[in-house]
Amino acid sequence: MKKLLRTLSGAALTALAISGCAALGIAPPFDATGVYRGTWTGTVQGATNADRSCSVTFDLKQADSSSFLQGFALTGEATIYFSCSSMLDDIAENGLPARVSLGVKGFLLPDGSIAFASIEPGTTQSILITVSGAGLDNDSDGIMDQIKADWTLIIDQPNHPRITVVGKVDAGTS
Numbered sequence: 001m002k003k004l005l006r007t008l009s010g011a012a013l014t015a016l017a018i019s020g021c022a023a024l025g026i027a028p029p030f031d032a033t034g035v036y037r038g039t040w041t042g043t044v045q046g047a048t049n050a051d052r053s054c055s056v057t058f059d060l061k062q063a064d065s066s067s068f069l070q071g072f073a074l075t076g077e078a079t080i081y082f083s084c085s086s087m088l089d090d091i092a093e094n095g096l097p098a099r100v101s102l103g104v105k106g107f108l109l110p111d112g113s114i115a116f117a118s119i120e121p122g123t124t125q126s127i128l129i130t131v132s133g134a135g136l137d138n139d140s141d142g143i144m145d146q147i148k149a150d151w152t153l154i155i156d157q158p159n160h161p162r163i164t165v166v167g168k169v170d171a172g173t174s
């Protein structure tokens, strides 16, 4: 009887611990580690004010540790391409580089919300990028397949007007 009680209380404790975790929402919704390629769209505010689209790559790593407020930490690299034919004028006239690669930091929340950003002040180029939206595990295998998010990019360069891009990114693993 004593042994049964001990087993029962052990099981109850385990159940409590599991439901406690679920209530706090500290389980990651999926593994966001991976390389996500796709396109960015947006309005290039500045000299042209034109709607543009080009390629984007996010190479993300999800940290094992988590915090209740921040969710699961992400680090990685965002590469934003401007070398699409529709952007040749922007590159020539506004001094846009062919692409920028930036280290990013961010976090993933239990509901799949994902956000990451980079701020890189520099003497020849200062860049800010923010990406905020949803991570999607479309085939429910526990690995993130797609990022659909709003994004903002600001580039400041000497002797050029500030360039701001506001729009959407859609990138996936396939």
Ligand SMILES: [Ca+2]
Residues within 6 Å of the ligand: 136, 137, 138, 139, 140, 141, 142, 143, 144, 145
């Ligand atoms: Ca998946």
